[in-house]
Every structure is written in structure tokens, then in C-alpha cells.
Amino acid sequence: MRDVLVTLLVFASLPYIFKRPSIGMVMWIWISVMNPHTQGWGFARDFPFAAIIAVVTVAAMCTNSHRRYxxxxxxxxxxxxxxxxxxxxxxxxxxxxxxxxxxxxxxxxxxxxxxxxxxxxxxxxxxxxxxxxxxxxxxxxxxxxxxxxxxxxxxxxxxxxxxxxxxxxxxxxxxxxxxxxxxxxxxxxxxxxxxxxxxxxxxxxxxxxxxxxxxxxxxxxxxxxxxxxxxxxxxxxxxxxxxxxxxxxxxxxxxxxxxxxxxxxxxxxxxxxxxxxxxxxxxxxxxxxxxxxxxxxxxxxxxxxxxxxxxxxxxxxxxxxxxxxxxxxxxxxxxxxxxxxxxxxxxxxxxxxxxxxxxxxxxxxxxxxxxxxxxxxxxxxxxxxxxxxxxxxxxxxxxxxxxxxxxxxxxxxAKAPVPVAADAALPFDPNDEIQHEPLR
Structure with missing residues (x-):
């Protein structure tokens, strides 16, 4: 039962690792430090969970187009x-x-x-x-x-x-x-x-x-x-x-x-x-x-x-x-x-x-x-x-x-000055005419 549970947890996490590689970090540390698969008595004891997590994590980092690591x-x-x-x-x-x-x-x-x-x-x-x-x-x-x-x-x-x-x-x-x-x-x-x-x-x-x-x-x-x-x-x-x-x-x-x-x-x-x-x-x-x-x-x-x-x-x-x-x-x-x-x-x-x-x-x-x-x-x-x-x-x-x-x-x-865009609105002037956007 423990072998099946660990296997399900690892493989269920793989799609999420592709979306968020940081989850791969968590799974790797969990597998490498706790070694939960060693607490079973079946096939999971020698299954390469760590290698699978490592490969998927690195692949997710390489294919992530939104962020460069x-x-x-x-x-x-x-x-x-x-x-x-x-x-x-x-x-x-x-x-x-x-x-x-x-x-x-x-x-x-x-x-x-x-x-x-x-x-x-x-x-x-x-x-x-x-x-x-x-x-x-x-x-x-x-x-x-x-x-x-x-x-x-x-x-x-x-x-x-x-x-x-x-x-x-x-x-x-x-x-x-x-x-x-x-x-x-x-x-x-x-x-x-x-x-x-x-x-x-x-x-x-x-x-x-x-x-x-x-x-x-x-x-x-x-x-x-x-x-x-x-x-x-x-x-x-x-x-x-x-x-x-x-x-x-x-x-x-x-x-x-x-x-x-x-x-x-x-x-x-x-x-x-x-x-x-x-x-x-x-x-x-x-x-x-x-x-x-x-x-x-x-x-x-x-x-x-x-x-x-x-x-x-x-x-x-x-x-x-x-x-x-x-x-x-x-x-x-x-x-x-x-x-x-x-x-x-x-x-x-x-x-x-x-x-x-x-x-x-x-x-x-x-x-x-x-x-x-x-x-x-x-x-x-x-x-x-x-x-x-x-x-x-x-x-x-x-x-x-x-x-x-x-x-x-x-x-x-905290030290950097707040940039002001060229077309940004100036502070409110009481003499300016207030224009209301029509309701839609």
C-alpha cells in the first residue's frame, strides 16, 4: 500500500512540475531527504523516483518560455x-x-x-x-x-x-x-x-x-x-x-x-x-x-x-x-x-x-x-x-x-524612485474641469 501511495504522489505531481518547476524542487527534497519509498516493501524501494523528478524538473525549466532560470x-x-x-x-x-x-x-x-x-x-x-x-x-x-x-x-x-x-x-x-x-x-x-x-x-x-x-x-x-x-x-x-x-x-x-x-x-x-x-x-x-x-x-x-x-x-x-x-x-x-x-x-x-x-x-x-x-x-x-x-x-x-x-x-x-510615464495624469488641479465618463 505504501509503494502504491508514493508512486501515485510522485507521478501525479509531474504535470504540476511542468507548470511550476518549483514544485519539482519540493518533490526532489522530499524524496531525497525523507526517502518515503524506503518505507515500503515492494517495487517502490528500488524505483528511480528521484531520477524521474530531476529529469522532469530540469526539462520544465528548459522549456519554460515565461521565465529564464x-x-x-x-x-x-x-x-x-x-x-x-x-x-x-x-x-x-x-x-x-x-x-x-x-x-x-x-x-x-x-x-x-x-x-x-x-x-x-x-x-x-x-x-x-x-x-x-x-x-x-x-x-x-x-x-x-x-x-x-x-x-x-x-x-x-x-x-x-x-x-x-x-x-x-x-x-x-x-x-x-x-x-x-x-x-x-x-x-x-x-x-x-x-x-x-x-x-x-x-x-x-x-x-x-x-x-x-x-x-x-x-x-x-x-x-x-x-x-x-x-x-x-x-x-x-x-x-x-x-x-x-x-x-x-x-x-x-x-x-x-x-x-x-x-x-x-x-x-x-x-x-x-x-x-x-x-x-x-x-x-x-x-x-x-x-x-x-x-x-x-x-x-x-x-x-x-x-x-x-x-x-x-x-x-x-x-x-x-x-x-x-x-x-x-x-x-x-x-x-x-x-x-x-x-x-x-x-x-x-x-x-x-x-x-x-x-x-x-x-x-x-x-x-x-x-x-x-x-x-x-x-x-x-x-x-x-x-x-x-x-x-x-x-x-x-x-x-x-x-x-x-x-x-x-x-x-x-525600496530605494528606487517611482517612474512617472510621460502621459501620466498630473496631480488634481481645482481649476481643471471634471469630466465624467458616460455610463455604459
Missing amino acids: RLPMTSVTVTFMLFIAWMCITSMFAMHPEEVWAQLVKVIKITGMTLVVLMLMRKRSHVEWMVWTVVVSIGYYGTKGGIFTIRSGGQYRVWGPIGTFIDGNNEIALALVMTIPLMYYLHGQIVNKWGKRAMVASMLLCALASLGSYSRGAAIAMVAMLAFLWLKGKNKLRFGIVMVCCIPFALLFMPEQWHSRIDTINEYQEDASAMGRINAWQMAFNLANDRPLGGGFIIYEPDVFELYAPVPHDVHAAHSIYFQVLGEHGWVGLALYLALGWLTWRTGSWIIGQSILRKDLAWAGDLARMLQVSLLGFAVGGAFLSLAYFDVPYYLMAGMVAIRLIVERERAT
Whole structure:
């Protein structure tokens, strides 16, 4: 039944995508982030829904005679394209050149459609569609996970959907941490009181699900995210009271085994998993120093660890977005990746500064703040996970760029003088004769 439902929704949307390509953006993000077809057990699990949506969306953009879609050339988009190009170059000189192409194609699909999303987000409604789609896609699993944690008393871990970027307990936890600030923004936009209450409940359940994942990295990211969310939020007193009331209750609710797991953060020298990650980080560092182009996507192999790791037999994935990019694409790749994050952050700060005195642009400042909080959570939690190519941060980056362009356009419109046509009517003169148009 789920397979049929997803199939009907996707194919029913295709005619609308041809009329409004921005709907294709929503469908692509929904399919790629939520992966609803993976929740079925039949033919839909392996059906190429994403490819169909991508082809139809691009075709609709190319055949739309009423509007030309252009890529906004900002510092963020230029850096993003340079990063994509650099990954293609490092793949050509990879340590395992025959094996990197499958991963390169996957990454190009993600980054390529991010460029399409950048071209399609032109209005506030488009940006908010993107935010809503991400919130619904990830919040669905967070709500389920929070209810599961309550029912099980926190005795079992929360896992993400199988076969996706966020299928692991650590990955789904970080995705939920990133989603909570977006929910916070949407809460301020909802007018209906029951809608607001539902959003608050979803936020609490997502936070509880993140705790129920037993992810230590996500716990650190949540602390950083909540602290920054409090600093960026408008109602600091109200939000502070909620945190003071809810955090101790949530910690007391979790069982002893959860506290034992989190306490190992202070004893990482005795944790085999933590030491394995450090070994992988040292391998990536040594590899980047030896090979300026890095090793390509496939470097977590015994022969690579034999050459560069302090403990050759302890083969681990990078478990860090930073060391993942460093090992795979070298110091230049890491510099581009960090520059991309910094420029996106600076874009958010510019938006906040420019919208602070404009009531009509208050939404832009509020959303930019929450995007910064979400990206901060990813930057902190990503230090312990191999999620450098996770698509959600790239969509949030695209949203930040789109908001800046909207703010620039609104400010330019406000400053521009109102043109007066040559044959326009002059202001009313009492001496002029008033002529009435005959009734028809």
C-alpha cells in the first residue's frame, strides 16, 4: 500500500512540475531527504523516483518560455562550484580510480540538484517550502522516534530509515538536531494555536529521539545548538524557562545505560571506537600531507591504512566531515569546504544586519538566524560523523543564498524612485474641469 501511495504522489505531481518547476524542487527534497519509498516493501524501494523528478524538473525549466532560470553568482555559489570541480579532479587521480566513480556520480547528483534548487528558489514562499519539506521529511522520523523512546523508557536506540544518509543512530540524531531550529522558525510563522502546539510537541519529541539514539556526538551538538538557539532567539526568557524545565526531566527519564554511554565522552582513551576514529583522522592527515590531491573517495581500505595510519590494522571510516574531506580531497578540498561554510555563515550575518530595521524583512532575519543555528549543529556534530555529502546542509546553504538575493531585491526596490510615464495624469488641479465618463 505504501509503494502504491508514493508512486501515485510522485507521478501525479509531474504535470504540476511542468507548470511550476518549483514544485519539482519540493518533490526532489522530499524524496531525497525523507526517502518515503524506503518505507515500503515492494517495487517502490528500488524505483528511480528521484531520477524521474530531476529529469522532469530540469526539462520544465528548459522549456519554460515565461521565465529564464539562472544560477545566482555569489561568493557561496562560486565556492560551491569550485568544490564540485575539485572533487572531480581528485577523483581522476584517486588511489583507487576504478572504484571512485560510483561515489562521484552520487555526489554529483546531490550537488548538481543543489544548483538546480538554487536556481528555483526566487521568492520567500519557495524558501519556506524548502524549510517545510525538510522539517516534515526529518521530523516524521523524529516524532516516531520520540514516541518510541517514551514507550520503551529509553531502553532501546532510535535508528534512521535503512539505506539512507541518516540510517544510523548517530546520523539520524544529527539530522534531528539540525531540524529543531527550523521547527522553531516555523513555530513563529504559524497562526493557528493548535498548529503552534503541534510544532512544540514535535520539537520536544525530536529532541527526545535524538537523546534516544545514544549518540554522543549528537549530544554535544545539541548542547551547542541549544545554547546558540537561546542566544539567537527573541523570547530568551520563555525559551530559557522551557529548557530549564525540560532538560532535567529528559535526562532523568533516560535509563542508566544511556548515562553510562554519554559518560564515556570523558574516557575516550579507553573507548575502542573513539580511538579508532582518532586513528582514521591521523591517517587522513598523513595522506593529505603526502598527496596534495588527497586519495579520492575510496580511502578506507587496508592498503591505505597500511601506508598512512599509526595503527594499520585498525581500519575505520573518517567519522568526521573535516577529516573525511581532508583525506579524500586534500588540503585544497578542505579549504574550499571550510570556506563554503564560512561564506554561508557570513551571508546569514549580512541578512540579519540588513533586515533588523525592516519589519517587512523580519522573517528573513529570523530564518537566517535559525539556519545559522542549524548549520552550527551540523558543524559541531559533523566533527564526529562521515556526512560531508549529506544533502540537507547544502539545501540550507541554498536557502541562505536565496534569502540574501530576496533581501537585496527588496532593498533595491525600496530605494528606487517611482517612474512617472510621460502621459501620466498630473496631480488634481481645482481649476481643471471634471469630466465624467458616460455610463455604459
